[in-house]
Amino acid sequence: MLSHLNAPQREAVKYLDGPLLVLAGAGSGKTRVITQKISYLIDECGYAPNHIAAITFTNKAAREMQERVDKLRPGKPAKGLTVCTFHALGVQIMRQEAHRLAYKPQFSILDSADAMQIINEILKTTDKQEIRRAQWRISGWKNGLITPDVALATAESDLDATYAKIYQRYQDTLKAYQALDFDDLIRLPAELFATDMEMLEKWRKKLRYLLIDEYQDTNACQYQIVKQLCGVSGAFTAVGDDDQAIYGWRGADVKNLHQLHEDYPRLKVIQLTQNYRSTLRILRAANSVIGNNDRLYDKQLWSEHGNGDPVHVMACKDETEEAQNVVMRMLAHKFEHRTRYGDYAILYRGNHQARVFEQMLRNEKAPYVMSGGQSFFEKSEIKDLISYMRLLTNSDDDPAFIRAATTPKRGIGAATLEKLGEYAGQRKISLFEAVFEAGFVSRVTERQLEPLLTFCQYINALEARVRNTPVSEIMADLLKAIDYEVYIFDSDETRAAQNKWNNVQEFVGWLGKKGEADDKNLIELTQTIALITLLENRSEDEIDAVRLSTIHAAKGLEFGHVFLVGAEEDILPHRESVENGTLEEERRLMYVAITRAQRSLTISYCKRRKRAGELQTCEPSRFIGEISQDDMRQSGQDVDPVEQRQQGNDRLANIKAMLAQK
Numbered sequence: 148m149l150s151h152l153n154a155p156q157r158e159a160v161k162y163l164d165g166p167l168l169v170l171a172g173a174g175s176g177k178t179r180v181i182t183q184k185i186s187y188l189i190d191e192c193g194y195a196p197n198h199i200a201a202i203t204f205t206n207k208a209a210r211e212m213q214e215r216v217d218k219l220r221p222g223k224p225a226k227g228l229t230v231c232t233f234h235a236l237g238v239q240i241m242r243q244e245a246h247r248l249a250y251k252p253q254f255s256i257l258d259s260a261d262a263m264q265i266i267n268e269i270l271k272t273t274d275k276q277e278i279r280r281a282q283w284r285i286s287g288w289k290n291g292l293i294t295p296d297v298a299l300a301t302a303e304s305d306l307d308a309t310y311a312k313i314y315q316r317y318q319d320t321l322k323a324y325q326a327l328d329f330d331d332l333i334r335l336p337a338e339l340f341a342t343d344m345e346m347l348e349k350w351r352k353k354l355r356y357l358l359i360d361e362y363q364d365t366n367a368c369q370y371q372i373v374k375q376l377c378g379v380s381g382a383f384t385a386v387g388d389d390d391q392a393i394y395g396w397r398g399a400d401v402k403n404l405h406q407l408h409e410d411y412p413r414l415k416v417i418q419l420t421q422n423y424r425s426t427l428r429i430l431r432a433a434n435s436v437i438g439n440n441d442r443l444y445d446k447q448l449w450s451e452h453g454n455g456d457p458v459h460v461m462a463c464k465d466e467t468e469e470a471q472n473v474v475m476r477m478l479a480h481k482f483e484h485r486t487r488y489g490d491y492a493i494l495y496r497g498n499h500q501a502r503v504f505e506q507m508l509r510n511e512k513a514p515y516v517m518s519g520g521q522s523f524f525e526k527s528e529i530k531d532l533i534s535y536m537r538l539l540t541n542s543d544d545d546p547a548f549i550r551a552a553t554t555p556k557r558g559i560g561a562a563t564l565e566k567l568g569e570y571a572g573q574r575k576i577s578l579f580e581a582v583f584e585a586g587f588v589s590r591v592t593e594r595q596l597e598p599l600l601t602f603c604q605y606i607n608a609l610e611a612r613v614r615n616t617p618v619s620e621i622m623a624d625l626l627k628a629i630d631y632e633v634y635i636f637d638s639d640e641t642r643a644a645q646n647k648w649n650n651v652q653e654f655v656g657w658l659g660k661k662g663e664a665d666d667k668n669l670i671e672l673t674q675t676i677a678l679i680t681l682l683e684n685r686s687e688d689e690i691d692a693v694r695l696s697t698i699h700a701a702k703g704l705e706f707g708h709v710f711l712v713g714a715e716e717d718i719l720p721h722r723e724s725v726e727n728g729t730l731e732e733e734r735r736l737m738y739v740a741i742t743r744a745q746r747s748l749t750i751s752y753c754k755r756r757k758r759a760g761e762l763q764t765c766e767p768s769r770f771i772g773e774i775s776q777d778d779m780r781q782s783g784q785d786v787d788p789v790e791q792r793q794q795g796n797d798r799l800a801n802i803k804a805m806l807a808q809k
């Protein structure tokens with residue numbers, strides 16, 4: 148069973164005498180160690196699957212890992228095995244233990260936009276930057292397990308003290324809404340385990356062996372949970388690569404790698420040095436770029452794969468030409484090598500860079516999926532409608548209540564909601580319920596009460612029809628009743644509004660189709676949607692499509708052919724990183740991008756790019772200069788512009804002709 152592992156990998160799988168850290172570079176088979184070890188624990192060591200938890204960084208990675216385990220053990224589904232993200236583990240724990248922290252089990256989960264909205268209400272500002280800064284600060288405290296009191300007591304400046312006070316109010320608000328934000332999903336279990344030994348024992352008995360992928364990107368809170376659950380015995384395997392730590396900006400701390408040595412003096416460290424993913428040229432490029440960082444552990448990777456093609460560095464005139472070159476080359480390559488769309492990935496630093504490539508792929512009718520971007524179900528207009536569905540399904544869902552009650556505006560103000568939240572919190576009931584209680588009614592003026600009552604009565608009336616009316620009809624009636632179309636066109640300029648309204652139509656159509664096809668009622672559909680959002684749209688994986696992704700979201704994945712686009716100064720490295728002294732994290736990002744490629748890597752940059760409406764000259768990323776010329780082939784540089792355009796047109800014509808033959 149362990150025959151498709153090399154010697155150190157096998158050692159890592161079999162090692163069960165204490166805590167284990169596998170520290171190794173990209174593509175060396177760390178994730179493979181985890182999947183093999185899960186199946187080894189079950190089949191060879193008699194662990195029940197429900198006593199094992201494997202923790203990954205994204206839902207997609209969790210899904211892939213589960214699939215890999217199932218493949219290793221055909222016909223033997225590992226029932227009860229936990230393979231999930233830290234956040235999903237947190238949900239699992241909180242669903243069972245919420246009452247111990249004075250939350251109800253049907254608490255709601257707020258995404259970061261919902262959280263921003265709450266901060267917005269506290270700060271009473273529309274300055275997005277300002278809100279984001281506060282949110283970052285609060286999130287930092289939460290991830291560092293620092294309570295609002297401590298944050299206030301240790302504040303080093305007036306600004307910090309202000310943030311600490313906002314933090315306190317933010318927490319109070321969440322509590323009143325019976326809602327958790329993403330940080331709470333990890334912080335609260337850690338807090339629970341720190342204060343309640345009985346609970347900790349219960350969960351230690353349940354989760355007897357922990358495996359953690361991408362360990363370098365855990366934050367203090369996540370590390371705390373690992374330590375709590377594993378106790379002194381240290382029944383865990385952590386795998387990671389400090390050169391791929393790219394979430395420092397979100398509170399992850401590579402120091403956790405060192406901390407492991409200190410907390411577990413018996414820690415065994417195994418290194419893997421053979422790379423199974425990439426050709427030698429790609430590997431050399433990655434090694435030489437990351438060699439410029441001041442590194443904790445120097446890890447030189449080697450590979451048995453041949454040299455492969457040189458890394459192609461492509462200079463482009465501007466964004467349009469870049470998108471054209473990338474997409475056309477990709478399609479020609481696909482045609483020539485008879486590969487699949489799914490063998491190709493276009494990676495970029497920030498989501499906003501995706502648009503031109505999307506457009507170009509669409510023009511050429513090439514299927515693509517996007518990850519790391521906003522999903523359809525996260526669009527604000529869709530979230531508005533989902534909030535009504537959630538409220539109709541479950542009147543305890545306070546954030547859904549708030550969103551629905553205030554969208555469109557119907558005269559329910561922040562002050563009223565605050566009073567309602569306060570009252571509901573004291574009575575430990577939902578906002579919806581509170582509206583009808585005499586105790587609350589006596590606290591507000593008639594003018595405040597009236598719109599609330601009208602709204603709740605409307606929801607009640609609609610709810611009464613849910614059981615025997617098709618979902619799409621409910622939604623159509625709802626849209627009319629709340630005048631949603633008018634609301635959208637009033638709050639946005641025409642083109643954006645039209646876009647939103649199209650999305651709404653698409654959503655209603657989707658509800659209709661889904662509702663009919665699977666004979667689903669509103670409750671089932673609402674749950675389906677929650678799952679789709681949670682799983683980042685499962686169907687995406689099943690179709691053969693080019694992947695468009697941020698580098699961050701591509702972590703841990705591999706693709707036959709990678710196009711890294713927009714490799715320019717101020718983008719990669721990001722301008723702020725140069726100013727903030729986080730250049731090394733940017734270099735690690737470059738390393739992650741390069742090491743996603745198996746057989747070919749193309750790096751492109753523009754000579755000019757539109758920024759803030761102005762065409763500006765760009766410099767190629769300094770990281771390109773860190774790749775040896777011997778491993779690189781360049782195109783597009785220093786050619787007479789007229790000649791270059793002609794060449795470009797000729798090439799394009801050739802490719803188009805080739806594709807037309809197909």
Ligand SMILES: Nc1ncnc2c1ncn2[C@@H]1O[C@H](COP(=O)(O)OP(=O)(O)OP(=O)(O)O)[C@@H](O)[C@H]1O
Nearest residue numbers: 151152153172173174175176177178179423424703
């Ligand atoms: N011993 C092995 N023999 C053959 N192929 C292997 C072996 N170990 C790993 N691989 C393959 O090498 C590729 C990289 O493995 P894996 O994704 O586990 O690496 P990783 O160290 O987790 O990479 P990353 O740091 O990017 O997450 C995968 O396609 C995997 O199946």
Ligand SMILES: [Mg+2]
Nearest residue numbers: 177178360703
């Ligand atoms: Mg991996």
